[in-house]
Amino acid sequence: MISRLAYTFRETWASFRRNMTLTVAAIITSAVSLLIFGLTLLMQRGFDNLLVKWEGGVEMIVFVGSNANDEQRAEITNALDAQKPNLIESYRYCDVECSLDEADRVLAGDPGVLELLTAENVPTQFKVVPTDATDVDTLRLLRESLREAPGVQNIALAVEELDTIAKLKGFVGLYTLILSIVLLIAAVLLIWNTIRTAMFARRREIEVMKLVGATDWFIRVPFMLEGLIHGLLGSLGACAGLWLVNNRWTAGVQDFPDNSGFEAMVVPGSFTGVVMLGLLGIGMLAGAIGSGIAASRFLDV
Amino acid sequence: MIRIENVTKTYGTDVVALRDASFDVPKGEFVFLVGPSGSGKSTLLRLLNRQDRPERGAVWVAGRNIIDMPSGRVPQLRRNIGNIFQDYKLLLNKTVAENVAFAQEVIGKPKHVIRQQVPAVLDLVGLAGKEDRFPHQLSGGEQQRVSVARAFVNRPLIMLADEPTGNLDPATGEGIMRLLDRINKTGTTVLMATHDQRIVNTMRKRVIQLDRGVIVRDQARGVYE
Numbered sequence: 001m002i003s004r005l006a007y008t009f010r011e012t013w014a015s016f017r018r019n020m021t022l023t024v025a026a027i028i029t030s031a032v033s034l035l036i037f038g039l040t041l042l043m044q045r046g047f048d049n050l051l052v053k054w055e056g057g058v059e060m061i062v063f064v065g066s067n068a069n070d071e072q073r074a075e076i077t078n079a080l081d082a083q084k085p086n087l088i089e090s091y092r093y094c095d096v097e098c099s100l101d102e103a104d105r106v107l108a109g110d111p112g113v114l115e116l117l118t119a120e121n122v123p124t125q126f127k128v129v130p131t132d133a134t135d136v137d138t139l140r141l142l143r144e145s146l147r148e149a150p151g152v153q154n155i156a157l158a159v160e161e162l163d164t165i166a167k168l169k170g171f172v173g174l175y176t177l178i179l180s181i182v183l184l185i186a187a188v189l190l191i192w193n194t195i196r197t198a199m200f201a202r203r204r205e206i207e208v209m210k211l212v213g214a215t216d217w218f219i220r221v222p223f224m225l226e227g228l229i230h231g232l233l234g235s236l237g238a239c240a241g242l243w244l245v246n247n248r249w250t251a252g253v254q255d256f257p258d259n260s261g262f263e264a265m266v267v268p269g270s271f272t273g274v275v276m277l278g279l280l281g282i283g284m285l286a287g288a289i290g291s292g293i294a295a296s297r298f299l300d301v
Numbered sequence: 302m303i304r305i306e307n308v309t310k311t312y313g314t315d316v317v318a319l320r321d322a323s324f325d326v327p328k329g330e331f332v333f334l335v336g337p338s339g340s341g342k343s344t345l346l347r348l349l350n351r352q353d354r355p356e357r358g359a360v361w362v363a364g365r366n367i368i369d370m371p372s373g374r375v376p377q378l379r380r381n382i383g384n385i386f387q388d389y390k391l392l393l394n395k396t397v398a399e400n401v402a403f404a405q406e407v408i409g410k411p412k413h414v415i416r417q418q419v420p421a422v423l424d425l426v427g428l429a430g431k432e433d434r435f436p437h438q439l440s441g442g443e444q445q446r447v448s449v450a451r452a453f454v455n456r457p458l459i460m461l462a463d464e465p466t467g468n469l470d471p472a473t474g475e476g477i478m479r480l481l482d483r484i485n486k487t488g489t490t491v492l493m494a495t496h497d498q499r500i501v502n503t504m505r506k507r508v509i510q511l512d513r514g515v516i517v518r519d520q521a522r523g524v525y526e
Contacts, residue, residue, distance in 0.1 A: 210376075212407060213380035213455075215376045
């Protein structure tokens with residue numbers, strides 16, 4: 001068993017050295033494709049952070065000051081109920097806890113402001129889903145009618161802050177995803193070709209191995225391991241790149257002007273960690289697929 | 302040990318390599334396969350280690366019909382068969398000892414067994430002291446001896462030799478034949494395809510002659526003709 005393992009690793013390493021140029025090309029391609037894929041996920045998450053408060057068809061948010069009392073909140077509720085179902089389809093109240101949770105995501109890039117927010121001073125929110133989201137004029141009239149209600153701090157309309165971001169998210173998300181998939185396919189093909197070349201270079205050895213009674217799996221495993229390592233090294237490169245980019249971005253956002261909106265585009269470390277694990281998985285899977293197909297197809301060299 | 306039953310093998314649609322061939326080889330026999338190029342000698346050897354399969358007929362090796370053997374069992378079959386080729390098929394980046402050890406390594410023989418058996422077989426083929434040389438540092442005859450050592454190190458039941466003296470001068474070829482004869486005397490069945498008239502006539506073993514895929518002669522203690 002140990003001698004077999006030693007043989008497998010020795011052969012894998014020897015093949016690595018023999019095929020250095022192609023190996024490096026395969027690793028770089030998989031690293032770049034996985035990096036772009038990872039960045040796509042982080043960007044999507046950043047946009048989601050920006051849009052989180054508008055989830056579920058919410059088009060208008062009524063921010064209630066932290067000093068508003070129960071009576072004032074009841075008055076706002078009554079005012080909203082009065083518009084159901086003609087103008088307002090539904091609404092929900094986001095209480096102190098819910099508003100603090102949301103702030104954690106929206107203000108991730110601005111820890112200074114986030115630190116100042118407490119259960120005592122965070123504004124709560126009524127999230128309003130209108131009956132007709134396209135009727136912007138009516139929404140504006142509704143805002144005017146609610147603006148003067150006691151306890152209301154501010155009223156935001158999705159149409160005024162959301163449109164560009166939503167479009168940008170769709171555009172950037174789609175094209176980076178397509179690019180990363182195309183590059184990932186290129187990486188799989190490169191790994192496949194590297195393994196094929198490695199097998200061709202060792203065709204005489206493979207022929208001898210088969211003639212003396214080595215099993216197909218014994219012959220295949222070092223090649224498959226090689227592909228797996230290509231994928232793993234590629235994804236490790238991608239993880240390093242992702243960590244670096246995210247790190248620089250998080251640090252850079254601090255220098256942006258206040259209220260630029262970019263503070264929401266910061267992705268916390270835990271999510272980045274999950275993405276990195278995903279990249280490692282995809283990288284190894286791509287390597288295993290590419291080398292597995294090659295090692296099965298070209299065994300009869 | 303070997304039984305060929307009504308075997309027909311064609312390549313493509315019209316090249317008939319073997320036509321309705323049948324013969325038996327008992328354990329421990331030495332058989333020459335003779336005939337002109339393209340007569341089907343190499344095809345016969347390829348069928349015996351399941352590198353190829355015939356369209357019709359049966360190929361029995363050590364009591365098993367190997368035609369319908371599942372491919373997962375083929376490696377086990379090949380561990381009982383040693384192969385020697387005209388072009389030696391040595392691995393040029395490995396030393397003499399490594400080439401021989403390779404045949405044991407890839408079937409999972411333990412290191413201590415390899416360390417013990419490789420020098421013994423190299424001694425048997427007359428290569429003691431040349432363990433660390435590379436193939437390009439050896440003469441043709443010595444390279445073929447390495448190939449014989451590699452084929453014999455796992456003590457196969459059968460040895461298939463395809464023109465093993467084809468690239469060697471007569472004296473060196475004779476040395477290889479003496480080696481094969483010694484291996485045969487240990488009980489290993491030997492099938493050897495050859496064009497070498499002198500060797501066949503000197504050794505006076507069983508001769509099976511092929512002509513365009515057909516067995517035209519099967520003679521005990523035969524000559525080349």
